[in-house]
Amino acid sequence: MNILVESFGWLNDQVLKMNWLSDLIRLLVEKGFGLETTERIGASVHFYLYDTIKIFILLSVLIFAISYIQSFFPPERTRQILGHMTGLRANILGALLGTITPFCSCSSIPLFIGFTSAGLPIGVTFSFLISSPLVDLASVLLLASIFNWKIAIAYVVVGLILAVIGGSIISKLKLEKYVESYVYQIKGAGEGLEMPEQSTRERLRFAREQVLSIIRKVWLYILIGVGIGAAIHGWIPENLISAVLGQQNAFSVLIATLAGAPMYADIFGTLPIAEALVAKGVGIGTVLAFMMSVTALSLPSMILLKKVVKTRLLVIFASIVLVGILIIGYVFNALSYLLV
Amino acid sequence: MEIKVVGSGCANCKNLLKKTQDAVAELRIDAQIIYVTDMQDIIATGILQTPGLMINGKIKSTGRVPSVKEIIELIKGA
Numbered sequence: 001m002n003i004l005v006e007s008f009g010w011l012n013d014q015v016l017k018m019n020w021l022s023d024l025i026r027l028l029v030e031k032g033f034g035l036e037t038t039e040r041i042g043a044s045v046h047f048y049l050y051d052t053i054k055i056f057i058l059l060s061v062l063i064f065a066i067s068y069i070q071s072f073f074p075p076e077r078t079r080q081i082l083g084h085m086t087g088l089r090a091n092i093l094g095a096l097l098g099t100i101t102p103f104c105s106c107s108s109i110p111l112f113i114g115f116t117s118a119g120l121p122i123g124v125t126f127s128f129l130i131s132s133p134l135v136d137l138a139s140v141l142l143l144a145s146i147f148n149w150k151i152a153i154a155y156v157v158v159g160l161i162l163a164v165i166g167g168s169i170i171s172k173l174k175l176e177k178y179v180e181s182y183v184y185q186i187k188g189a190g191e192g193l194e195m196p197e198q199s200t201r202e203r204l205r206f207a208r209e210q211v212l213s214i215i216r217k218v219w220l221y222i223l224i225g226v227g228i229g230a231a232i233h234g235w236i237p238e239n240l241i242s243a244v245l246g247q248q249n250a251f252s253v254l255i256a257t258l259a260g261a262p263m264y265a266d267i268f269g270t271l272p273i274a275e276a277l278v279a280k281g282v283g284i285g286t287v288l289a290f291m292m293s294v295t296a297l298s299l300p301s302m303i304l305l306k307k308v309v310k311t312r313l314l315v316i317f318a319s320i321v322l323v324g325i326l327i328i329g330y331v332f333n334a335l336s337y338l339l340v
Numbered sequence: 341m342e343i344k345v346v347g348s349g350c351a352n353c354k355n356l357l358k359k360t361q362d363a364v365a366e367l368r369i370d371a372q373i374i375y376v377t378d379m380q381d382i383i384a385t386g387i388l389q390t391p392g393l394m395i396n397g398k399i400k401s402t403g404r405v406p407s408v409k410e411i412i413e414l415i416k417g418a
């Protein structure tokens with residue numbers, strides 16, 4: 001039993017956390033660049049190189065594996081599955097399918113119209129729209145790599161709960177009338193739609209294409225994110241950070257959430273920032289609130305959604321997500337002794 | 341033969357249109373390529389992830405840009 005635990009720990013450290021890479025980069029920084037990793041500049045260079053390479057390696061491997069799984073669940077199929085469901089079960093399934101259905105915010109409009117015109121309740125569509133950017137399989141493994149498994153699993157669970165509750169509230173409030181009326185005039189071909197069957201080779205090719213297209217899309221965010229992370233890590237005084245975002249500041253979660261909302265970044269870009277903040281003693285709830293706010297409340301996707309729903313529904317949606325994130329942040333801070 | 345390229349004008353959609361035209365040119369067949377860009381018409385096809393490729397009313401690919409070679413295979417198989 002002990003051997004099992006130890007070997008899992010070793011695998012976790014070497015494969016997921018990539019301690020070997022950290023050691024390798026330390027060697028490079030110290031011997032190659034002649035910098036001390038115990039000093040500021042050396043530590044920043046080490047953080048930057050190690051984090052960038054680690055995130056790119058993890059990202060490529062994870063996107064490949066996950067895209068392969070996702071190729072079995074195109075949104076067209078998701079819509080067919082959800083079409084036969086009602087009530088809370090539909091919201092839960094919508095949130096779950098959101099985690100595995102490939103979806104980028106650029107297709108949120110056809111998706112929204114496609115779901116709604118097929119007769120899906122908008123609450124179910126919103127459950128899907130909340131969970132899709134918030135919780136995906138890749139982010140879970142990255143969280144486990146950067147923090148630990150408890151935090152990763154807790155993140156998924158609360159993310160899904162937020163999606164289910166948010167969608168259910170929107171269902172209960174009967175907000176269908178705040179969807180732009182033209183959406184209902186479009187008749188979708190949702191039922192009986194035949195999707196092409198894919199061979200394993202095609203799925204593998206799809207996975208490879210996804211890796212390339214996602215990396216092409218997010219590499220800059222990652223470099224910027226790691227840069228900010230490195231700056232926080234080595235150059236911004238700890239007492240300044242803890243004064244603004246520390247546990248003793250009652251508004252820390254609120255500040256982190258509001259700061260994250262206008263930002264548009266992939267969850268991968270926010271991870272290095274989160275990592276550096278946690279290292280500086282910022283509460284885990286505050287950090288998770290920041291990450292959720294960046295991914296779920298992004299301004300560009302709000303602007304897109306504005307094309308299909310009226311302002312009132314958009315404001316309700318944003319408020320529900322905002323309040324949910326705040327609650328999650330404060331609860332996680334209060335329970336953080338269980339997680340770190 | 342009727343080929344539809346479905347997409348609201350994103351870079352990938354234009355890319356797919358170009359590749360489809362290349363494939364048709366290479367095969368020297370008499371095919372009509374329709375570029376569907378209107379949102380209502382897109383939704384009516386049932387495709388949720390653009391770009392999509394339809395041949396004779398059947399969905400052949402969605403959410404990705406197949407290569408010219410693949411498109412040729414798809415046309416031959418239709």
